Amino acid sequence: MNNFELPDEVVKAARKELGYELYKALLFEYGKRGEKAFFYLREGRVKKYRDFFVVVGEYEYLVDENFCSCRDFQFNLKAKKPCAHIIAAKTAKLMECYDEYDEYYIDYMVKEWK
């Protein structure tokens, strides 16, 4: 199982604030994906359900610790590196910077499919 723990630099910056230092750390560590993750955080696009984190991009992506439902993660990164959504969800979790929903996302998905 992969483990995409955030590097120290990112953790340190995230403990301070959602600001330039964090942006720099994410960009340095993850390149474009880190930059994207920062914008997800800044725009409040990370949602926490009881079962999963969801990041709202072009679609809603389901993030479960070291897995993401997006194509980038599964095809480009082959699940070996974290995508922008995983980075965003992990950073959001650390900062407690997310919208919390007292529901199960899985229920919501089932409703959508009906």
Ligand SMILES: [Zn+2]
């Ligand atoms: Zn993703």
